[in-house]
Structure formats: structure tokens, C-alpha cells
Amino acid sequence: MPIYEFFCRKCQEPFTALMTIQEHDKxxxxxxxxxxTKEVEKRISPAHAVTTRKSLTY
Incomplete structure (x- = not known):
């Protein structure tokens, strides 16, 4: 389940929420x-991916 970042414009409070994609779309x-709930906006956050392959540095 993804973790989404939000910001409340009413109280100026950033927070995160663990939600399904369906919950997020509703x-x-x-x-x-x-x-x-009316003054809450979604924030863009960086993504992190874990891979099994190591990157090569030249």
C-alpha cells in the first residue's frame, strides 16, 4: 500500500497517510x-525503488 504525503492549508500541518489507490482516488x-478534509492537498514526494542489480560506476 502506498504512503501519500499531504498538507493541510487550514492548520499548515504536513502529514502522511497509508492508503490504497482506490481510497486515494475517492x-x-x-x-x-x-x-x-476540504483544505487538504496532495504533495509530490520522491520515489524510492529497490532493485537487485547493482549500478556500475566508471
């Missing part, structure tokens, strides 16, 4: 601090 989560 609506924004509730802010854990002020419990608002």
Missing part, C-alpha cells in the same frame, strides 16, 4: 490535527 484524507 477523496482526500482527514487532517489528523484539525480534522478538515
Amino acid at each position: 477523496q482526500a484524507p482527514e487532517c489528523p490535527r484539525c480534522h478538515d
